[in-house]
Amino acid sequence: MSVTAAKGFTAAGIAAGIKESGNPDLALVVNEGPRRSAAGVFTANRVKAAPVLWSEQVVKGGAVSAVVLNSGGANACTGPRGFQDTHATAEKAAEVLGHSAGEVAVASTGLIGVYLPMDRLLPGIEKAAAGLSPHGGEEAAVAIKTTDTVHKTAVYEGEGWTVGGMAKGAGMLAPGLATMLVVLTTDADLDAPDLDAALRASARTTFDRIDSDGCMSTNDTVLLLASGASGVVPDGGGFAEAVRVVCDDLARQLIGDAEGASKDIRIEVVNAATEDDAVEVGRSLARNNLLKCAIHGEDPNWGRVLSAIGTTSAVFDPDRLNVAINDVWVCRDGSIGDDRELVDMRGREVCVTADLAAGQEAAVIWANDLTAEYVHENSAYSS
Amino acid sequence: MSVTAAKGFTAAGIAAGIKESGNPDLALVVNEGPRRSAAGVFTANRVKAAPVLWSEQVVKGGAVSAVVLNSGGANACTGPRGFQDTHATAEKAAEVLGHSAGEVAVASTGLIGVYLPMDRLLPGIEKAAAGLSPHGGEEAAVAIKTTDTVHKTAVYEGEGWTVGGMAKGAGMLAPGLATMLVVLTTDADLDAPDLDAALRASARTTFDRIDSDGCMSTNDTVLLLASGASGVVPDGGGFAEAVRVVCDDLARQLIGDAEGASKDIRIEVVNAATEDDAVEVGRSLARNNLLKCAIHGEDPNWGRVLSAIGTTSAVFDPDRLNVAINDVWVCRDGSIGDDRELVDMRGREVCVTADLAAGQEAAVIWANDLTAEYVHENSAYSS
Structure with a gap:
């Protein structure tokens, strides 16, 4: 299913030899039309990988005919040579598929600060193009994994139209505007501005509200492509909700498979003066290492919740704060x-509810606990 | 030495039974005069422990005749009863010592969200007062330890005057204005405004620039007491430098004994447009879990340095950033x-140097790595 659940898309996932393990590392997603409208959101990190810089420009044109995704190397912090490598990747795909390079988005994931092995990547694009299939969505989802233990896909069936998607992400998972690599497809008959509105609204309350380890990637990319192959024009609200459901599903899968995590933490901030306050407090809890350790140890240490709230600029009175852990109100007033x-x-x-007693706004942030396994996985040489 | 290195101070440290382990848990520091001028800086956390709320008021008066410090309980998030307990502590010390309660500062450290055992603490004050000695500084430093593995003291000898101090701190160590519990004493003949100026200037570049685990305490307190017993009025610059040296020494000792740490990380941010930029970038590196893990694994993973810099609002051009790890410039341009x-x-x-190539300002932040031992120590039930 994945990115080929919607009509009008083909995909492939192959092993190009970018990863030393020999595991799949190159995915190709092609929009067969008739439409090729697209939208995208990208990392808010000011240090952006070459493929992000490239794909931002491609998406500005409103049309994407193909996406090349590789794992095994982020192509970030690689200077002019890295950008040339991304450009060559798009040119190669355009040549093989008979499209314009200006409509080929590129996404990369893996270690920062190493060059991609172009002598393996470029032949890999030919191999992937030869294997394109309307059933290739799962293979593509597998090929973009790095430290992910499972591949992530989601599908929403509308009235005569479909939204499908795939995602990868296991570490450096605290998106500022989007997360890791996500490709969403739909056969709905919509133009780029409609896609953009639905995608931005959805990302704001899904990918933007997961925070596994407080570390924002240089490569976060979420693309939404529409083929129009269903011939159906859904109503705006229904389509936006479909995109939100698929994004939420994928975001939740990312948290559930985060590096070394043993707990998924649902942080609900309620009765905030503003939604921004709720998000600020939620993120401060998501990033508090002592609280993350306590939850790992199954310790309802609410003092660490209050000490984290106290570092924010949100409106609250310390003597009116309430905290529940799995619905037990361990802190009152x-x-x-x-x-x-x-x-x-x-x-x-584990659900942590922080009641700011300052208004009527709320937000949910998903996070993970902090474990010895996280430390182990991320202290191995250049993991 | 410690807080009794300077003339005019007595101290004691005893086991009052606050800690279940029976270890020392109550310290008393008394300024025997002739002066009793004082200054203090306290946590910027908006959730402040009862003793912080109390001592802030005491210090505003400019005079402190005694400080009662306990480990074994932070008396934070304990509501009106917690504040009454702090008040009763000051009243008891005032009664025993023959001073005014309004000149008795109180500091507490330990678990948040539990009441102090006042039936043990109040008799403990009588016991400590009976043991006051001009050689009691070391015992006092020992009695304020929590998860600290060693007690921390420092002394600076001026021209006829002395500055001494003690500190505790091992976790929740990311001061916003000060850190954990620190008492500094001097026999210099100075009034409260002079002390305040020297203390604030020193804290800004010492305690404020250590960040072990990104977690700001509810109880951070730094007090500076002057007895005037030397009869010497030092010049302002020399005294401020002495306070800075002692603060820097104690801050460095706190990082060196942080919970579970295996590395002390000196983060130098150079060529920043402003000092604020340098501090913001330094703190973003200090709090980046992936970088902290990499350093634990002795992996010079400079990509994680750049991805952290990219999350800040500092002035920089991504293509001009340089990074050295232990003086090897692993990232250029x-x-x-x-x-x-x-x-x-x-x-x-380990020294991480981040060159922003954007100006001439700089700052140093000290941090620790992230280890499985940190997770273990902080995931045990209500450690």
């Missing part, structure tokens, strides 16, 4: 509340 | 620089 022994944190999912 | 194999990271101290 900024002080000791219900018996912490009542909290059962044995499940994979 | 935002791209691949000298051979990373040349970097030797085996020592306890």
Whole structure:
């Protein structure tokens, strides 16, 4: 399913030899039309990888006919040579597929600061193009994995139209505007501005609200491509909701497979004065290493929640804060509340509710715990 | 030595039974005069412990005759009862010492969200007062330890006057204005405004620039007390420098004993447009879990340095950034620089230099690596 669930798309995933392991490392997604409208959101990191700089320009044109994605190297912090490599990648795909290079988006993921092996990548594009199939979505999703343990796909069936997508992401997972590599496709008959509106609205409350490890990538890219092959023009609200559901599903899968994590933490900030306040508080909890350790240890240590809230600029009165962990209100009015022994944190999912008692706005941020496995996985040489 | 290195001070450290382990947990520092001028800086956390709220008011009066410090409980997030407990602590010390409670500062450290055992703490004050000695500084430094593995003291000898101090701190170590519990004493003949100026200037570039784990405490307190017992009025610049040296020494000791750390990381940000830019970039590196893991693994992963710089608002051009790790320039002009194999990271101290190529300002932030031991220590039940 994945990116080929919607009509009008073909895909392939192959091993080009970019990864030393020999695992699949190159994916190709092609929009067979009749439309080729597209939208994208990219990392807010000011240090952007070459493929991000390239694809931002491609998407500005409103049309994308193909996406080349590679794992095994991020092509970030690689200077002019890195940008030339991305350009050559798009040119090669354009040549093989008979499209314009200006409509070929490129996305890369892997280690920062190493050049891509172009002598393997370019022949890989020919091999992938030869294997393009309307059933290739799963293979493509597999080929973009790095430290992901599973590939991530999602599909939403509308009234005569479909939205499908694939995602990868396991570390450096704290998107500022988008996350990691995500390609969404639809056969709905929509133009680029419609896609852009739906994608930005969806990313804002899905990918933008997961924060696994506080580290924003140089390569985050989310693309939404429309083929129009269904011939159906969905209503704007219904389509936007479909995109949101697929983004939310993929975002949740990213958190569920984050490097070394043993818990998925749902942080609900409620009764905030503004949505921005709720997001700021949620992110401060998501990034608090002591709280992440406590949740790993199944310790309902609400003092660490309050000390994190106290570092924000949100509107609140310290003496009115309430905190629940898995629905037990362990902190009431900024002080000791219900018996912490009542909290059962044995499940994979833990819910932390922070009640700011300052208004009526709310937000949910998804995060992970901090584990020895995370340290191990990320302290190995250039993982 | 410690807080009794300067003339005019007595101190004691005893086991009052606040800690279940029976280890020392109550310290008393008394200014015997003739002066009792004082200054203090406190946590910028908006959730402040009861003793911080109390001591802020005491210090505003410009005079402190005694400080009661306890480990074994932070008395934070304990509501009106917690504040009454702090008040009762000051009243008890005032009664025993024959001073005004309004000149008794209180500092607490330990678990957030539990009440102090006042039935043990108040008798402990009587016991400590009975043991006051001009040689009691070391015992006092020992009694304020929590997860600290060693007690921390520092002394600076001026021309006829002395500055001494003690500190504790091992986790939740990212001060916003000050750090953990620190008491500095001097026998210099100075009034409160002079002390305040010297202390604020020193804290800004010492305690404010260590960031072990990104987590700001509710209890951070730094006090500077002057007895005037030397009869010497030092020149302002010389005294400020003495305070800075002592603060820097203690701050460095805090980083060297941070929970679970295996590396002390000196982050030098150079050629920044402003000092604020340098500090913002330094702190973003100090708090980047992936970089902290890489340094733990002795991996000169400069890509993680650039991705962290990219999240800041500092002035820089991504194509002009340079990064050195232990003096090897592994990143030049935002791209691949000298051979990373040349970097030797085996020592306890690792230096990361980030050259923003945007101006002439600089700052140094001290941080720690992220280790499985940190996770272990902080995921144990309510450590």
